[in-house]
Every structure is written in structure tokens, then in C-alpha cells.
Amino acid sequence: MAKHTLEELRSDYNSLLQTCEIRADKLTEVQEICDTILANKPRYEAIATAASVPWFMVAAIHSLEGGLNFKTHLHNGDPLTARTVNEPAGRPQNGSPPFTFEESAIDALAFDKVAVNLEPTFAGICFKLEGFNGFRSRELGIHTPYLWSFSNHYTKGKFVRDGVFDPDAVSKQCGSAVILLRLLGMKAINRKQLSLGRVLKQSLQKAPKTKHEHQTMSLDTTIRAVQTELGVSVDGRPGPETWRAIHLSVVGKNPTPNASLKTIIRAVQKKLGVFEDGNPGPNTWAAISLDTSIRAVQKKVGVTVDGEPGPETWGAIHLAVVGKNPAPDAGLDTTISAVQKKLGVTVDGQPGPETWDAIHLAVVGKKTGGIKKARGIKKGKDTTSLVGEGKPADSRSEKNIATLLPRVRPFARALIEKVANQGIIIKVTSGTRSFAEQDELFAQGRTKPGKIVTKARGGFSNHNFGIAFDVTIFKGSTNPEKATTPVFESPVYKAIGALGTDLGLEWGGNFKTFVDEPHFQLRPSWAADLSESDMLAELRKRKDSGKNFFA
Numbered sequence: 063m064a065k066h067t068l069e070e071l072r073s074d075y076n077s078l079l080q081t082c083e084i085r086a087d088k089l090t091e092v093q094e095i096c097d098t099i100l101a102n103k104p105r106y107e108a109i110a111t112a113a114s115v116p117w118f119m120v121a122a123i124h125s126l127e128g129g130l131n132f133k134t135h136l137h138n139g140d141p142l143t144a145r146t147v148n149e150p151a152g153r154p155q156n157g158s159p160p161f162t163f164e165e166s167a168i169d170a171l172a173f174d175k176v177a178v179n180l181e182p183t184f185a186g187i188c189f190k191l192e193g194f195n196g197f198r199s200r201e202l203g204i205h206t207p208y209l210w211s212f213s214n215h216y217t218k219g220k221f222v223r224d225g226v227f228d229p230d231a232v233s234k235q236c237g238s239a240v241i242l243l244r245l246l247g248m249k250a251i252n253r254k255q256l257s258l259g260r261v262l263k264q265s266l267q268k269a270p271k272t273k274h275e276h277q278t279m280s281l282d283t284t285i286r287a288v289q290t291e292l293g294v295s296v297d298g299r300p301g302p303e304t305w306r307a308i309h310l311s312v313v314g315k316n317p318t319p320n321a322s323l324k325t326i327i328r329a330v331q332k333k334l335g336v337f338e339d340g341n342p343g344p345n346t347w348a349a350i351s352l353d354t355s356i357r358a359v360q361k362k363v364g365v366t367v368d369g370e371p372g373p374e375t376w377g378a379i380h381l382a383v384v385g386k387n388p389a390p391d392a393g394l395d396t397t398i399s400a401v402q403k404k405l406g407v408t409v410d411g412q413p414g415p416e417t418w419d420a421i422h423l424a425v426v427g428k429k430t431g432g433i434k435k436a437r438g439i440k441k442g443k444d445t446t447s448l449v450g451e452g453k454p455a456d457s458r459s460e461k462n463i464a465t466l467l468p469r470v471r472p473f474a475r476a477l478i479e480k481v482a483n484q485g486i487i488i489k490v491t492s493g494t495r496s497f498a499e500q501d502e503l504f505a506q507g508r509t510k511p512g513k514i515v516t517k518a519r520g521g522f523s524n525h526n527f528g529i530a531f532d533v534t535i536f537k538g539s540t541n542p543e544k545a546t547t548p549v550f551e552s553p554v555y556k557a558i559g560a561l562g563t564d565l566g567l568e569w570g571g572n573f574k575t576f577v578d579e580p581h582f583q584l585r586p587s588w589a590a591d592l593s594e595s596d597m598l599a600e601l602r603k604r605k606d607s608g609k610n611f612f613a
Contacts, residue, residue: 066197068181068189075185078205078215084240088212092236096244098130104560105132105484109164112553113171115180118251119187120167122238123194126208129235132163132485136170149224162537163485164554184242191238198227207233212240284351291354300342305330312353312369335566335590345564352415355422362425370587371413376401382425453479455490456542462493467528469612470584473567474531477582480561486554487545491580492532495525517576527601527611530583533558555579586612 084092099106099121106124110117120136128134133142137153140146143160146153154161154169171177174194180186192206198221199206210216211233218232245251282298289296292307300308305326309317312333317326324340331342334349342350353369360367363378371379376397380388384404388397395411402409405420413421454460455478463474474490481488495503497520507514516523524530535552536545559569562582570581589597604611 066189066200068186071189072185075188078210079184079239079243081214082210082239082243083214084244085212085214088236092212092240092244095125095130095236095241096248096250099125099241099245100248100250102130102132102484104557105164105554107560108553108555108557109167109171111556112164113168114177115171116182116187118242118245119176119191120171122191122241123170124167125241126195126235126238134163135161136163136167137173142166160537160540162535162549162552162554164552168553187242188239202227207235207237209237209239211235211237213237213243284347288347288350288354291358308350311357312350314368333590335585335587348415352418355418359418359421359425373397379421379425383421455479459490459542462490462531465493465528466531467611470529470531473565473582473584476565477533477558477562477567480565481558482542484557484561486558487536487540487542488533488558489536489542490531491534492525494528495523497521497526500526521602522598524583524598524601527605529586529601529611530581532578532580533582534580
């Protein structure tokens with residue numbers, strides 16, 4: 063079999079890209095594949111970081127080799143419960159089954175030397191993808207279905223098993239180049255990531271409306287609504303003018319003249335209690351929309367405009383909506399519930415986006431245009447909260463979750479469940495510690511044997527106040543109760559961190575001075591503008607005085 067080089071095949075790949083069209087009868091299926099890929103992007107990114115390959119390349123291989131099933135080896139789709147049986151057999155050589163998808167994927171990419179001399183261009187990616195499966199189809203004179211199935215460049219012919227080619231068999235899988243093409247069309251991949259210049263319009267076909275595109279449409283509507291409310295140019299493209307206006311509204315002052323856009327965005331995210339990364343996604347815009355809506359309502363009913371609705375705001379809303387003041391002894395829950403009942407929305411005393419949309423329409427006289435759900439965001443009480451106690455976790459986790467404050471427990475359970483949905487088992491292995499227990503841990507690696515695991519003495523860790531917990535990945539069984547082998551170092555922790563921040567938690571992997579990937583904490587809203595040391599000082603005062611940590 064001839065040995066091929068990228069330079070030999072470069073013009074072929076680029077020519078096929080320029081003329082590629084996704085088959086009309088396969089558009090919906092291709093879109094569903096891409097939607098599934100994007101829903102699991104954090105896992106692919108964690109593997110990509112460890113293996114030094116693009117995340118979308120991992121995803122494309124996963125689609126073809128394992129049908130996007132996280133219980134299969136990336137090498138060939140064999141089950142993770144044992145080493146691979148089919149070619150390449152006996153992988154991974156190190157470790158013992160059952161393997162995690164991440165362990166298998168990193169081994170597969172290393173075994174095939176995918177990262178070696180990988181050129182980050184469309185042609186370079188295609189060369190490596192075709193090489194992962196083999197160049198046998200090319201030798202038989204057809205465009206490999208591994209790249210081009212579901213497009214105009216492929217009709218029939220495939221290897222039905224190792225070494226056996228059937229010229230009439232038709233691949234039922236979407237080709238990896240077609241997946242990349244659709245991801246490009248969805249703008250999930252930046253053209254610059256593949257060093258693409260101009261791409262022909264027919265190569266970026268529109269599929270039927272999808273979750274991703276509906277979210278994009280909703281986001282555009284939200285941005286325009288915020289711009290309208292703040293009196294800036296309404297174009298759905300938030301630039302410096304929009305972000306400076308948002309900063310003034312949310313933070314309460316203009317940003318410094320030389321502040322970068324990323325600095326301004328991070329300041330807004332910090333104030334709103336969402337993930338601080340300077341890259342505003344749907345959750346950030348949902349929080350901005352909610353804050354803007356609340357301030358508009360406060361302004362309309364003539365109370366203090368601060369985006370933090372307390373008794374004064376809710377009393378005025380009750381008067382405006384219900385038509386009378388709330389009873390003098392009515393609690394905030396009762397007042398909010400009365401407003402919700404009058405507006406015909408869910409009556410739970412927990413004002414989320416649905417409630418605020420209805421209030422805004424009733425009081426201000428127009429819809430907010432906001433994203434309907436912002437996970438983990440509920441304004442009107444003291445901080446971020448989740449409804450209910452959450453699905454019970456494994457026994458070890460529950461023992462540690464029981465030590466956390468009631469406000470934090472649902473977040474720990476939600477994280478365990480969210481991660482389990484990705485085929486990963488984690489357990490909460492540390493919850494609240496006493497000051498004395500913290501001092502004992504601090505001594506480890508200093509005055510006592512062991513590795514240093516904390517920089518905090520008693521009273522200087524969020525674990526001492528019931529707002530923080532640590533997790534550990536476990537393997538050995540698909541049953542959490544029977545999974546007893548801990549995994550302390552893994553790229554999967556980054557994916558877990560992304561899932562935790564999506565819930566509204568702060569992740570220790572983002573700490574600047576002491577990176578702690580197993581760590582998660584729920585920051586009280588009053589501490590949004592405080593440094594970690596200032597927040598801990600206030601928590602110590604509240605502990606001494608008996609004041610609620612979240613009030």
C-alpha cells in the first residue's frame with residue numbers, strides 16, 4: 063500500500079471542501095450529531111488539552127468510532143469494560159478496565175500519533191482523520207466515507223469489516239469532514255482554527271432550525287432587548303458602547319477609560335455572580351437581562367434601583383400588580399407568591415426569569431426579550447439557589463453533603479447527577495470541616511507526614527463554613543456504590559469544572575494562586591465584589607455572631 067503525504071493530498075482535500083454539499087436527506091441527521099457533540103464539548107476539550115489535538119477532531123472520531131457513546135473506546139468502538147478486542151487490540155495497555163472514556167481517548171490519539179506533525183488546517187485535519195481509519199478506500203478509487211459520507215462526494219463502497227471491501231455497501235455514518243463542515247456552518251468552529259480563507263456558500267448549508275440556532279436567535283433577542291433598555295445602539299452585536307453601559311448599570315459606575323473589553327465583561331460577570339471568564343455566553347446574558355429587567359421595574363415603581371429586589375421592591379410590585387399593599391406581617395415568600403398568582407405564573411415564592419418577564423410586562427408595559435431560563439440564577443432573595451433537595455447521591459457523598467449548608471446541598475447533588483449523565487462517576491469526598499480539622503489538614507506536609515493539600519489554616523477555608531465541597535472521580539464499576547478506585551489526576555476534572563460553573567458554582571480549577579480542580583464552592587451574593595480573604599473575614603464574623611452566611 064502506498065504511503066501518502068499531506069503535500070500530495072492537500073489540493074485534493076481543499077478541492078473537495080470547496081465543492082462539498084451535505085445531502086439534503088441527511089441534513090437533519092447531521093445536525094443532530096453536531097448538537098450532541100456541542101452538548102458534550104467540555105469533555106472533548108479536556109481530552110484535546112491532554113492530547114494536544116483540536117476538540118472537534120476528537121468529537122468527529124468519536125462519532126465514527128463509537129457513535130458518540132461515551133461507554134466505548136475511541137480506538138474502535140469496543141466497550142470500555144475491557145481492553146479493545148478489535149484492531150487495535152489490547153488497548154490501552156496501561157491501567158485496568160473498566161476504563162474511562164478519557165483514558166481510552168487519550169491512549170487512542172497517542173497510539174495513532176494524531177498530534178505528531180498535525181497541521182491545523184482543514185487539509186491537515188483531514189489527512190490525520192483519514193489516516194486514523196486508513197487510506198484503503200483511496201487505493202480503491204473512492205472518496206473515503208470516513209470523511210465524505212452524507213455528502214455529494216460519496217455514493218457507495220465501504221469496508222464492512224477489517225480487510226473486506228464491499229463495493230455496493232453504503233455507509234450509514236456521517237463522514238468526519240461533513241461534521242467539521244456543519245460545525246463551521248454553525249460557527250462552533252472558527253474558520254481561523256482551520257486556517258480557512260473563503261469557503262463557498264454551498265459548503266455551509268443551513269439545516270432545519272436546531273437547539274443551537276434557536277439559542278442563538280434567543281440570545282440575539284436578549285442582547286437587543288438589553289441594548290434597548292440601556293439606550294445604546296440596538297444591533298445585537300455588543301461592542302464597547304454596550305458593555306460600558308452594562309457596566310454602569312450593573313456595577314454602578316463607569317469602567318476606567320483604559321479598561322479592556324474583557325476586564326469590563328469580567329467585572330459585570332463578577333457582580334452578577336456568574337462564571338468569570340470574560341467570554342459572555344447565554345448564562346451571562348440571561349443574568350444581565352434579568353438584572354436589567356429588575357432595574358427597569360424598580361425604576362418604574364419608584365424604589366431604589368439596585369438590581370437587588372428586597373422587601374421595598376416587592377412591596378411596591380405587590381401594590382402595582384395586586385392593587386394593594388401586602389399585609390404588614392406578610393413574609394417575602396407570601397408577597398412574591400401573591401404577585402405570581404396574580405400574574406398567572408408558577409407560584410413558588412422563587413422569582414426566576416418567568417416571574418420577572420411577567421412583572422416587566424405588567425409594570426413596564428413590554429416584554430423583556432430575555433432568555434427564558436438561566437440555570438442557577440434566581441434573583442429576589444439572598445443568592446443563587448436551586449429548587450428542591452436534588453436527587454440523592456451515593457452513600458459516601460450523602461454523608462459529606464449532609465455537613466454542608468442546606469443552600470449548598472442541592473448544588474452538590476446536581477453536579478453529581480450532571481456528571482453522571484456524561485458517563486462519569488464522582489463522589490463528594492470532603493464537605494464541611496471544623497477549624498480544628500482544618501488545622502490538622504494544614505499540618506500535613508508541613509509538621510506532619512504527607513503531601514501539602516491546603517494553604518489554609520482553620521477559619522481561612524471555605525470548607526469551614528459549609529459552602530464548599532471537594533469531589534473525586536471514581537472507577538471500577540458503573541454502580542457508584544461499587545466504584546471504589548479513586549482517580550486523583552485526570553483531564554476529566556476540567557470537564558467537571560465546566561459543568562459545575564454552568565450550575566453557578568465557583569470551581570477551584572480557576573483559582574489563580576492555588577489551583578484546586580476537585581474543589582467547588584457557592585459564593586454568597588453579598589461577596590460578589592469581595593476578594594477571597596475579605597469574604598472569609600466576613601464569614602468568620604458571621605460565624606461568631608450567628609448571622610446567616612447567605613443573608
